[in-house]
Amino acid sequence: MKRGPRETADSSRRLTRRSILLGTAQLGIVGVLGARMSSMQVDQADTYRMLAEENRINIGLIPPARGIIYDINGVVLADNEQHYSIVMTREGAGDVDEVLARLGRLISLDPEKLEKAREELKVRSAFVPVTVAERISWEDLARVTVNAPALPGVVAEHGRSRHYPQGADLAHVVGYVGPVSDYDLSRIDDQDPLLQIPRFQIGKTMVENQLEQELRGSAGTKRVEVNAAGRVMRELDRVEGIPGADVQLTIDARLQNYMHARLDGESAAAIVIDVTNGDIKGLASTPAFDPNVFVQGISTSLWNELNERDIDSQLHRRPLAAKAVQGTYPPGSTFKMVTALAALEDGVIQADDTVRCVGHIDVFDVRFHCWKRAGHGNMNLNDSLKHSCDVYYYDIAQRVGIDKMAAMGRKLGLGERHDLPLSAIRSGIMPDKAWKRAARGEDWRIGDTVNASIGQGYVATSPLQLAVMTARIATGRSVKPRLVRSIGGVEQPSGAGESLGLNENNLRRVRRAMFDVSNNNRGTAYRSRIAVEEFKMAGKTGTSQVRRITAEERRAGVTRNADLPWNRRDHALFVAFAPADNPKYAVAVVVEHGGGGSTVAAPIARDVMLQALYDGTPPLEAYPSAVRGRIAEQQKHIATMLRDIRPGPTVEEA
Incomplete structure (x- = not known):
């Protein structure tokens, strides 16, 4: 059927409107796309250029140089080789x-x-x-x-990697570094991206660990161009990081070296503190280990050797343990100054009051023995310390009580975790009634007080604490140990401390008794005295038991230390300060299973004290004439073990 002219005209008008609408829509879309393209190419060109570059440029981290550790004289203790x-x-x-x-x-x-x-x-x-x-x-x-x-x-x-020029001498002070492990990442709350760098090293123990943030520094950056496969094509630029802060310790590397040589062959610890400011001049634990083997990667056989666990063997001497701060021991008779000062300050005794020692004392149905089986006779304060009579302290401790003894011990630095940048510092135990109730669920007994009076029973102290105790007795001030002199050139607070608030007359009496221990011909440390007048030493011997002596053994005769297995022998201790009339240094020595404090620990402490006072090898005239021949041979032997350590530049110059 043929369309009429009118229908054809209407159809033509409809097509024309649709074409116009469709064309308009297409022009709109093209216009929007054109505008967007223009915006991307012109207005946002820099943004997209950066994104494109980021697809081919990687930014990496550059590890910073680790801070160097020096001793008090500028000798390098840890550097980067x-x-x-x-x-x-x-x-x-x-x-x-x-x-x-x-x-x-x-x-x-x-x-x-x-x-x-x-x-x-x-x-x-x-x-x-x-x-x-x-x-x-x-x-x-x-x-x-x-x-x-x-x-x-x-x-x-x-x-570059860490290097320890002084080897084993400072292993228990400086510590060592090692690669970051999964264990490290799991236990530290540190988001520093440096820790993700393969084989990046961080401090694992001691100063290296405790001052990690200061020593580490800040990362630098480098930009490298890579291709689509990730292969590095070239380095575009780099910005070096900020090196870690240099740290200067109070340790004297030469004295430390001597202390290790003098303690050679013993399982022992020794500490020297400058009583005027708390600076730790020497802090030695033996045996030790070379920290460089940990940086380089320790072998399984050496690791097993260092972790020897045969407690029945004389080899069980724990070379990885920093005994000076991590070891705790019954202080034995070195604790008697605490008991004496507690009784004097409380007024329960006067210095001239006497107690008769017949070799033992009975407390209810328990007999407590003096080390001298026949007894010492009448003892006053001075005599009791000079002869180290146990019965005197058994008696006065019952009058003063454990709580006041413990309070005095804490005032003198016992039972306290001293704030030093070292790993696993032990606080020891300064027990009282509340402590036993909380720790053991038992009431305190009078026998516990008697045992504590001579540094046995529950009392446990570290060599560091004994050195602090001695420094506080010598000065009457709350001397605080200081190991770090400066960080990044910034001086750290002094440890001189404030007055303890103790009666000076009481302190003077105790100091005089300690002087007689070393200088009276009946004192327990007389053979280990310092001969020169200007450096006379005041000290106290100590021998602490690690086993119980049975009544049957006492009747048959107590077994000599030399006849016992090494791990059942007594610990030997000695504490001292010198010069006695104007104290400069305090020394504490503990020799594990060494036997008697007067025969083993006191000679070591005397030699270390002289080395500190003379700042080097002392003349033979500093020793009693009877031992000078032996000392001369000893000095020759030790000289073969000493390093040639010379003062370096100041930290600021370095």
Whole structure:
């Protein structure tokens, strides 16, 4: 059927309107797209250019130089040494086995590490470098460099790692660093991205660990261009990081070296404190270990040796333990000054009051013995310390009571965790009635007080605490131990302390008795006295039991220490300050299972004290004439063990 002219005209008008609408919509869409493209190309060009660059530029971290640790005289205790390593890429090497064989003919390769490198080369991307040898010598580096054309894919790299020039001497003070482990990451709340860098090292123990934030520094950055596969094409720029702060300790490396040599062969600890400011001049624990082996990677056999656990063996001397701060021991008779001062301050005794010692005292149905089986007779304060009579302290302790004894002990620094940047410092035990109720669920007994009066029973102290106690008795001030002199050149607070508030007359009486211990010919440490008048020493011997002596053994005769297994012998202790009339240093020595304090610990303490006072080897005239021949031989022997340690630049100059 044919359309009429009118229908044709209407249809034409409808098509025209639709075409206009469709064309308008298309023009609108094109306009929007054009505007968007214009915006992206012109207005947002910088933004998209940056995104494009970020797809081909990686930003990496540059580890900062770790802060250097010095002693009080500028001697380096921990620094950063340059080391060299060999890396290989699979794509550069081609025939990996052939190149490794050539490398092995030039330098010595550890078979275990070489096998590990082979495995890594198989699984890693062809362009990723794999370490084949670490810490190679300069000579080995030269061989590899000269033969570079025959070693495709092999590159020598250099870096820095921690080094401890003083070796074992400062292991228990400075500590050591090691690679960040999963355990480290799990226990520290530290978001520093440096910790994610492979093989990045952090402080593991002692000062290195406790001052980690100060020593670490801040990371630098580098920008490298990579291709689509992630291969590094070139380094665009770098900004070096901020080095860690240098730290200066109060330790005297020469004195520390001498202390280790003097303690050689013993399981022992010794501490020297400057009583005028609390500075720790020496803090030695033996046996020790070389911290450098931990930085380089310790072998399984050496680790097992350092962790020897045969308690029946004389080898069980715990070289990894910093006995000076981590070891706690019954203080024995070195605690008697605490009991005496508590009784004097409380007014329950006067210095001239006497107690008769018949060799024992009975407390209800328990007999407590004096070390001298026949007894000492009538003892006053001075005599009781000079002869180290136990019965005198058994008696006065019952009158003063444990709570006042404990309060005096804490005033003198016992039972306190002293604030030093060292790992696992022990607080020891200064027991009282409340302590036993909380710790043991039992009431305190009078027999506990009697035992505590001579530093036995529940009392446990560290060598550090004994040194602090002695410094406070010597000065009458609350001397606080200080190990760090400055951080980043900023001086740290002095440990001189304030007055303890004790009666000076009472302190003077105790000091005089300690003087007689070392200088009266009937004193327990007379044989270990200092002969020169200007350096006369005041001290106190101590011998602490580690086993119970039965009544049957007393009747048959107490077994001598020399006849007992090493781990059942008594501990030997000695504390002292000198010069007696103007104290400069306090010393504490503990020799594990050493036997008698007067025969073992006192001579060591005297020698260490003289070394500190003379700032080097003392003249033979400083010793009693009867021992000068032996001391001369001892000095010759020790001289062969000492390092040539010379003062370095000040920290500011360095």
